[in-house]
Amino acid sequence: MEPFISLTGVAAPMLADDINTDQITPVYRDLHPDYAKLLFARKRKRPDGSDDPDFVLNKPQFKDAKILVAGQNFGCGSSRESAVWAFVAVGIRCIIARSFADIYRDNCLKNGVLPVVLPAGDAEAFEKLVVETDGTAPFSADLRTQTVTAPGGRQFKFDIAPEDRTILLEGLDDIGLTLKHAPDIAAWEQRMQRERPWLQSLSRT
Amino acid sequence: MPQTLFDKIWDAHVVARRSDGRDLVYMDRHVLHELHAPHAFMRLDETKRAVRRPDLTFAVQDHTVASRPGRDDTTNPEGAPFIRAMRAGTQSRNIRLFDIGDPEQGISHVVGPELGIVLPGTTYACPDSHACTVGGLGALAFGCGTTELEHVLATQVIALKRPKRMRVRLDGKLGRGITAKDVALRILAEIGVDGGRGHAIEFAGSVAQALSVEGRLTLCNLTIEMGARSGFVAPDETAFDWLAGRPWAPKGAAWDAALKSWRTLHSDDGAIFDREVVIDCGSLEPQITWGIDPSQVISVSGRVPDPAGADPRHQPAMKRALDYMGLSPGLALEGLPVNRVFIGSCTNSRMPDLEEAAAIVRGRKVAQGVAALVVPGSSTVKREAEARGLDRVFRDAGFAWGEAGCSMCAGGNGDKGKSGERCVSTTNRNFEGRQGQGVRTHLVSPAMAAAAAITGKITDVRKLA
Numbered sequence A: 001m002e003p004f005i006s007l008t009g010v011a012a013p014m015l016a017d018d019i020n021t022d023q024i025t026p027v028y029r030d031l032h033p034d035y036a037k038l039l040f041a042r043k044r045k046r047p048d049g050s051d052d053p054d055f056v057l058n059k060p061q062f063k064d065a066k067i068l069v070a071g072q073n074f075g076c077g078s079s080r081e082s083a084v085w086a087f088v089a090v091g092i093r094c095i096i097a098r099s100f101a102d103i104y105r106d107n108c109l110k111n112g113v114l115p116v117v118l119p120a121g122d123a124e125a126f127e128k129l130v131v132e133t134d135g136t137a138p139f140s141a142d143l144r145t146q147t148v149t150a151p152g153g154r155q156f157k158f159d160i161a162p163e164d165r166t167i168l169l170e171g172l173d174d175i176g177l178t179l180k181h182a183p184d185i186a187a188w189e190q191r192m193q194r195e196r197p198w199l200q201s202l203s204r205t
Numbered sequence B: 001m002p003q004t005l006f007d008k009i010w011d012a013h014v015v016a017r018r019s020d021g022r023d024l025v026y027m028d029r030h031v032l033h034e035l036h037a038p039h040a041f042m043r044l045d046e047t048k049r050a051v052r053r054p055d056l057t058f059a060v061q062d063h064t065v066a067s068r069p070g071r072d073d074t075t076n077p078e079g080a081p082f083i084r085a086m087r088a089g090t091q092s093r094n095i096r097l098f099d100i101g102d103p104e105q106g107i108s109h110v111v112g113p114e115l116g117i118v119l120p121g122t123t124y125a126c127p128d129s130h131a132c133t134v135g136g137l138g139a140l141a142f143g144c145g146t147t148e149l150e151h152v153l154a155t156q157v158i159a160l161k162r163p164k165r166m167r168v169r170l171d172g173k174l175g176r177g178i179t180a181k182d183v184a185l186r187i188l189a190e191i192g193v194d195g196g197r198g199h200a201i202e203f204a205g206s207v208a209q210a211l212s213v214e215g216r217l218t219l220c221n222l223t224i225e226m227g228a229r230s231g232f233v234a235p236d237e238t239a240f241d242w243l244a245g246r247p248w249a250p251k252g253a254a255w256d257a258a259l260k261s262w263r264t265l266h267s268d269d270g271a272i273f274d275r276e277v278v279i280d281c282g283s284l285e286p287q288i289t290w291g292i293d294p295s296q297v298i299s300v301s302g303r304v305p306d307p308a309g310a311d312p313r314h315q316p317a318m319k320r321a322l323d324y325m326g327l328s329p330g331l332a333l334e335g336l337p338v339n340r341v342f343i344g345s346c347t348n349s350r351m352p353d354l355e356e357a358a359a360i361v362r363g364r365k366v367a368q369g370v371a372a373l374v375v376p377g378s379s380t381v382k383r384e385a386e387a388r389g390l391d392r393v394f395r396d397a398g399f400a401w402g403e404a405g406c407s408m409c410a411g412g413n414g415d416k417g418k419s420g421e422r423c424v425s426t427t428n429r430n431f432e433g434r435q436g437q438g439v440r441t442h443l444v445s446p447a448m449a450a451a452a453a454i455t456g457k458i459t460d461v462r463k464l465a
């Protein structure tokens, strides 16, 4: 996995709450879709199929956004990972939200995308700066120092669990990390085979 | 110290603590579906990693399969690549696939319980957010994405941080015609779409205890809509009786040993929950969603809320919902004409669901201009329903009777409505565009959906029954 250390770029505000993964990437009909095109495929369009100029990521100043700023419960709904891959495909690798849906947050961590939740007291001020800046100057997010910096230099500290920070900073191979415990897994299986055999041995009648 | 059921199951499955501080939690059962598994198979090919326990892994074709009778791989042409990649990927890895045409094919969350693959106290992984459904049997489910799926295939564990515990106590006794679906929608109305975020939810209280296993599966199905990844009802004799004799359930001495262990699966008296919610369900009416998230719920006799009186933070979303749904504040939903009715999905497609709906439909006709579709959750349910003549009841009334799968729940198989249509549906998500671009979805119980089909408008089923 690509590590996440820091990034600098335009921050796009999409401040609604409960943006779900059906909206982020509608169900697709192709085994290998163009994930960049899939991102908000429905919300980007007007009913007649043309681009909606009012949709934030369609606005010229946000075309190359690298940070998305969102409301509460971002990424709720379906567990589809395409809803993270699509952001990666357009170069957005940092999402700053009031809160994240549990599965979505995990999917971010598995793809080198930094999910940031600012302390409640700072979130509003930060969002205001993002809206006022309107894409005219870059923000940066640095995982080493756990800070987000606004164009004027104002810094916002954020918390992240140490285990999540390590995974992102080092770009660790999640499966490789777990496979170091292969002997523990095998031992657990053997113990269960003795203690609760119905868990380990399946057969049908 | 008194323990919650959640902690008992979690602790019994922790294999090790990983170097990054996460618990490696063993997954007793893993069920895959064709929309997400093919990508994980490709990644396993690239990294040349094997599936650790194909014998604990099962797979279904559900999301993209057509519901039209006589279907094959290409009846829904867009599903064909997924269906074929699934077949190839499971064959080469020796994973049991419930393929199109298999007499036990169906939606993962229906098939796992009904075949006895999922058991009380087991951990269960599925690359689908509605994995939580199987909590109805007292299993601890973890819905996940594709990378996690690959991780489970390769290691049979998930690296997790322990969530907090929440209990939703459902007091009282349900009135006539009130179902698990109404209860779940009511909980959503009370705690919202992120009320359970970061928690595992135990549903308890007299209402949860009195529900059938199918009702509990319905209730737990909507846990993810509350923002929680796992939700469950402590297993009891109702659950054990339901499981006895199912194809993959333990037999003989193994069953006896399992039963003994399952009887310890409850939260101890005095166990501490991080959050507790109590809801009195005694006077609950049929519930229905009016908006575009599953917490935007009112009682069927209620009126569409006015954003002006709501929490300012919710106002923009409410206005957007009203606009999308073509509604205005203060309007009664009852009497609103409907274009489409869908009975099915992992929420409400099991035998009792179909029976409840059939009881309303029997001897009546679908109203003119309404397209009504019933899709059983599995081929097993379909067969059983046909044996009891339910297919005739629905078909005689003018419903289409489909082959098992997800169908119109997410439109992944091409079954969907047209823009502007009002659709009354037994599914779990009323998100914008989910059942077709511009389709206006109202979530209800199967009986309420049946009532809408018969009258052609949103109807309080209690007036029909």
Ligand code: SF4
Binding pocket: B062, B063, B107, B108, B109, B128, B130, B345, B346, B347, B405, B406, B409, B410, B427, B428
């Ligand atoms: S029925 Fe709907 S919610 Fe359930 S698994 Fe299928 S698409 Fe998902």
